[in-house]
Amino acid sequence: MTSxxxxxxxxxxxxxxxxxxxxxxxxxxxxxxxxxLLQSNAYDLGLFDQWAWLLSQGLAPISSMEEVHLLADHGxxxxxxxxxxxxxxxxxxxxxxxxxxxxxxxxxxxWMLAAQARLPRRLCWLACLLWWLQPVVFNSNLFDxxxxxxxxxxxxxxxxxxxxxxxxxxLTLLLILxxxxxxxxxxxxxxxxxxxxxxxxxxxASAALVSAGWLLMLSRWLYPWLRGGEGPKAAGRMFGHxxxxxxxxxxxxxxxxxxxxLVLLALPCGLLWRRRSLPVLxxxxxxxxxxxxxxxxxxxxxIHHYSLPLAVVAVTAAIDGLAEAAEHxxxxxxxxxxxxxxxxxxCWLSLAKPWFFAGPYLQRWSLRVxxxxxxxxxxxxxxxxTTSYLAPHLSTRERIAFPKKSFNEALGxxxxxxxxxxxxDPGWGSSAKVQRRLINQAHHNGxxxxxxxxxxxxxxxxxxxxxxxxxxxxxxxxxxxxxx
Numbered sequence: 001m002t003s004x005x006x007x008x009x010x011x012x013x014x015x016x017x018x019x020x021x022x023x024x025x026x027x028x029x030x031x032x033x034x035x036x037l038l039q040s041n042a043y044d045l046g047l048f049d050q051w052a053w054l055l056s057q058g059l060a061p062i063s064s065m066e067e068v069h070l071l072a073d074h075g076x077x078x079x080x081x082x083x084x085x086x087x088x089x090x091x092x093x094x095x096x097x098x099x100x101x102x103x104x105x106x107x108x109x110x111w112m113l114a115a116q117a118r119l120p121r122r123l124c125w126l127a128c129l130l131w132w133l134q135p136v137v138f139n140s141n142l143f144d145x146x147x148x149x150x151x152x153x154x155x156x157x158x159x160x161x162x163x164x165x166x167x168x169x170x171l172t173l174l175l176i177l178x179x180x181x182x183x184x185x186x187x188x189x190x191x192x193x194x195x196x197x198x199x200x201x202x203x204x205a206s207a208a209l210v211s212a213g214w215l216l217m218l219s220r221w222l223y224p225w226l227r228g229g230e231g232p233k234a235a236g237r238m239f240g241h242x243x244x245x246x247x248x249x250x251x252x253x254x255x256x257x258x259x260x261x262l263v264l265l266a267l268p269c270g271l272l273w274r275r276r277s278l279p280v281l282x283x284x285x286x287x288x289x290x291x292x293x294x295x296x297x298x299x300x301x302x303i304h305h306y307s308l309p310l311a312v313v314a315v316t317a318a319i320d321g322l323a324e325a326a327e328h329x330x331x332x333x334x335x336x337x338x339x340x341x342x343x344x345x346x347c348w349l350s351l352a353k354p355w356f357f358a359g360p361y362l363q364r365w366s367l368r369v370x371x372x373x374x375x376x377x378x379x380x381x382x383x384x385x386t387t388s389y390l391a392p393h394l395s396t397r398e399r400i401a402f403p404k405k406s407f408n409e410a411l412g413x414x415x416x417x418x419x420x421x422x423x424x425d426p427g428w429g430s431s432a433k434v435q436r437r438l439i440n441q442a443h444h445n446g447x448x449x450x451x452x453x454x455x456x457x458x459x460x461x462x463x464x465x466x467x468x469x470x471x472x473x474x475x476x477x478x479x480x481x482x483x484x
Contacts (some may be wrong), residue, residue, distance in 0.1 A: 010115040010124060012108050018105045023132060027100030027141045032093060033357065034142055035392065038364040038371060041428055042391035042402050045144035048079070049092045055083030064399045065391070072226035075218050076147045078179040095145040102150045103141050106312065107131050109156035113316055116163055117323040124335055127319050128181065129267055134311040135351035136302040142353060144392075146305045155187065155312050159280070162195070162203065165282040165392065178214050185211050186290055187309050190283035197279050214395045216391035242321040245253075246398060254300070258292045261300035265310055268347040269318040272340065276324040277317035284313045302351050316336040364389070364425070374420055377450075385438065386420040387427035394420070403438060405431045411441045417461040419447075424455030 019354045034040060042065055051061045051070045051141070070079060085094045093094040114124040131137065140149055160171035172193075177184050188211040192452035195204035215453075266273075291299040291306060321330065332340070363446045375393055378384060381397035391402050399415065407430075411417075419442055423432040442449060442459035449459040 009107060010111075010121055012111045012115075013213075015425075016107065016125075016128065020107050020470070021101075024097075024101040024104035027104060027138075028097045029102060030354075031096040031142055033098065035092065035360055036368070037068075038094045038367060038389045038393075039361050040389065040392045042388040042395075043094060043144070043428075044146060045095065046388075046391035046395040046400065046445075048082075048095060048147070050393055050400060051079065052082035052086045052372045052397040053090050053096065054398070056448060057085035057227055059398065065401045069226045074147075074224055075182040075214075076177075076180050076220060078176065078184075079147050086396075092392055092395075093144075098163075099145055099149045100141055100151055103137050104132070106137075106152045106156055106167075109153055109160055110312075110319075112130060112160050113156060114319050116160060117319050119322055119326065122337070123322055123326075123332065126340065127322075129341060130344055131311070131315045131346045134268055134315070135348050136305075136307050136311050138348070138352040138354070139303045140305040142356075143304055143317075146181070147306065147441070148184055150414050151177050152308060152312060155309060156204045156316070156484050157314055158191070159312075162191070167203075170193075170203075170295070171210070174210055175206065178210070180220055182271060183290075183306075185214055185288040185311070187283065188214075189286045193285065194279050194282045197282055208285045215449050230457065238387055253293065254297065257297055257300050261291070262288070263308065264302055264351060265314065267318075267351075268344050269314040271343065272321040274317035274320065274321035274324040276320040280317050280320055284310050302339070303353065358426055367425070367454050367456065370454045370456045373418075374450070374452070374456055376483075378418055378420065378460075382418040382460070383416050384418045385416045386419060387422055387425070387435075388429055389427045390420055402427065402430055403434045408432050411438065411445060411447075417463070419459040421459075422456045422458070423452070469471060 010378055035045070040046075047065055050063055050099070052063070054061045062068065063070075063073075065289075066073075068076055071077060082094060094206060110127050111124050114127040119127070140146070151248060153174055158170055158173045158177065161167075161173060174188055178188060188207050192204045192207035192211060195201075195207060222442045287307075287309060296302070299303050325332065371390060371393070375390070378394065380397060382397065384394050384397065385403055386394055388402045391400055392402055401416075403421070411419075419438055421435040423435040423439070426432050426435050439449070439457055444463075445461070447459045447461050449457060451457040
């Protein structure tokens with residue numbers, strides 16, 4: 001391929017940076033609104049918020065919700081950087097804002113990839129728009145927080161560095177990628193496969209060795225050391241159903257759900273894929289295969305973060321398809337570009353979840369005032385049992401958890417001194433029965449309890465705090481009395 005008659009690569013324009021920052025603010029506003037509407041959860045926003053706070057206090061980052069060390073969760077050593085941010089001001093918005101910023105700024109290396117493919121400026125903009133309109137990008141921004149989102153710009157830049165043959169930059173970014181989640185090793189394995197398909201054997205071997213070394217370090221040393229000899233737990237949860245013969249494995253696969261998942265992945269950008277797109281699509285194979293085989297259907301949706309790296313692959317494949325079309329003088333005229341954008345927007349409206357703000361996210365609207373009043377009365381050093389959706393609002397402390405359906409601890413035999421529960425809306429992973437039993441125990445033990453008409457109830461042990469002031473409005477304050 002000659003390039004003497006074609007313009008050189010276009011640097012990302014200032015307007016792209018400004019638009020990316022504006023979209024980051026919008027994304028942060030959406031995730032902050034979801035959080036304020038009590039739709040975030042202990043898993044995973046509360047979990048990571050507590051880890052960040054523990055790091056900022058110089059404490060061991062061991063979650064009281066799972067009794068697991070930060071590095072024993074997904075080997076995310078990059079998350080240690082949040083300790084410095086939380087040392088300045090402990091706030092869950094560090095996580096929400098950084099997630100929105102990373103997702104929006106991924107458009108910068110996407111532009112670089114398009115410019116590297118010698119696409120004209122208008123098609124570089126089209127590639128960025130295709131990224132921003134990926135449904136899984138918007139949905140991942142809303143779905144609490146996950147540190148692998150931070151490295152989506154790095155993943156796109158890895159593809160750029162690979163094509164530019166910038167070996168040291170490529171290798172450094174690979175290590176950072178793996179440092180945000182152990183599951184991203186599936187992407188580095190995919191990169192090794194892609195490079196092998198291109199017969200770039202040294203690069204392929206490097207990606208394979210990095211992947212294998214990371215997996216061995218985690219499974220043979222780090223996880224057993226931090227988990228008392230246990231290895232990775234995710235594999236058992238995801239693939240425990242695949243423990244029979246080939247016939248049982250084939251019958252246990254969700255074939256219809258898997259086919260729908262593959263179609264949804266391809267819908268926004270698949271029309272632009274061409275033969276040149278095939279090598280980069282190979283990168284997706286390991287992650288797609290794991291998602292298809294997983295026991296949990298959440299791995300096969302565009303709602304969660306599990307498919308987010310596939311969006312980078314899909315847009316890069318579209319860039320390669322546009323480059324091939326340009327070489328064959330199949331220009332994408334203004335009308336066809338409008339059709340491509342219109343189709344991407346239609347997919348976004350159908351598969352992204354902005355309409356949740358007009359429905360499901362408003363279900364706890366009436367609970368906001370009561371929960372704010374209750375949270376304001378809880379000491380920062382209290383050991384709190386609460387609902388999963390209130391946990392992220394109370395997770396900057398050493399002891400925070402939500403009572404799962406299997407919770408059977410007696411309050412008198414545990415170190416929990418504060419309950420903030422709502423049996424009428426127990427939240428994810430809990431039940432009204434478990435929460436009512438705990439509240440009854442608090443009454444029986446003489447804890448000071450305060451309830452609201454919304455069903456929310458705050459109980460604190462006498463030894464932990466002086467009596468609560470009388471409630472205002474619809475709140476009712478009382479001493480617990482023995483109950484049957």
